[in-house]
Amino acid sequence: MIEVRDLRKEYGGFVAVEGSTFGVDSGEVFGVIGPNGAGKTTTLKAISGLLEPTSGSVRIGGRRADSRETRRLLGFLPEESPLYEEMSPRSYLRFFADLYDVPRDAADRRINETLDRLELAHRDRALGDMSKGMKRKVAIARSLVNDPDVLIYDEPASGLDPLTTNYIIEFTKELAAEGRTVVFSAHNLYHVEEVCDRVAIMNEGRIVTKGPLAELRDRYGERRYHVFTTVEVPDATAEGDRYRRVVDDVEALEAVRADAIERGGRLDDVRTVEPSLEGLFLDVASSEDRSAPGPTEN
Known part of the structure; x- marks a missing residue:
């Protein structure tokens, strides 16, 4: 479903992502993890078609990630997702359904079904009067309003209380069980371990290792x-x-x-x-740092 080949993204003279290659299958939850500045968000935005690669390619279902046809297949949830706070959840989601040309009857049905699944009762209250957890649920509903095949979730549970966090993790599993493809990034590695089938560990713009969690434990962990x-x-x-x-x-x-x-x-x-994903991540990141060449003198 998703094919990333030799992805490179530069901002001026700074290389944010270098040589990333991986694929994600339908119905799979693929995790992208790493420290701050590792290139995770840049990678997710490139998959979402929001950034043009400096070189390399990103294809979804055989099409370019930034094509109009592909964008109709995608739902993107950024880490920071400001909402139109004077609008209600229902009117906000209808607005985005209109942007995707979703017929009104289908949009209303999809909005109500999604908000039911997310257990969001206050659908006509102003978004500005809602808690962070409720707003995050509305943002997730927005990512689903066009009934996408591929979902890109960047820190979907960031800063939420444990109950809401657990609900969002379980909801992500349900989406994958429906056959949707999910690319998932989070700093809380327990969340990644709970929901992801495979992961890619990034450091300083590069993927240093990737694979199923069981395989990474065998390769790097100390049972x-x-x-x-x-x-x-x-x-x-x-x-x-x-x-x-x-x-x-x-x-x-x-x-x-x-x-x-x-x-x-x-x-x-x-x-x-078995070693936890956090332990694996720390081991891989520290070994990568030790193997990196030191600064050269001019």
Whole structure:
């Protein structure tokens, strides 16, 4: 559905994105993460057709991202999304439906169905009188008013309370389950981990790694095993009526089992602890920083 090839974007002499290449399939949630200034928002705006690449290409469904036909397939939610605060949610969304030439009957039906799903009851109150969470729901509804196949969400839950945040995360999963393609960026990596099938980690304008979360954990993460025994073994910590030792591989786990049996006990439980996305991100970003060449003297 989305094909990004050798994307490069310069602002004057500054390179914001360099050599980005990736694809996103229909029904997939693809995460783009990285520190501030990594090039995430520039990448999302290029996919949305709002920025023209300096070089490289972005195609959606085989068409250029900035074509008129493609824009009808897209819904974009920027990190900062000011609304027309004197308007009500209903009139605001009708306004954008008119911009997309959505027939009034279809627009009203779609607006009501979307606001029902988002549980937004106050549809005729001025937007300026609404909470940040309610405004964010209206902005999400705006991204859906043209019934898009592709959604670009930049920090959709930024600054919201935990309840509203959780609702938006679950709603994003529902959109993907309907077959829509979602590109998703967030600073809260727990949100990314909850919703994304694959991720690309960016740093200083480049994608330093990408892939399914399970694959990235295997490649970069340190899986550990918490081994519980019924008797004390070397380097174990007492926890209630059991003992726990943390080891890094199956060979060490088997050694703990043998120690327990030798002491007249047994292996009681093994728990595998996978690295979090945040841990992976920090490891990848720090290794990238260490491998980067230092400044040269003139």
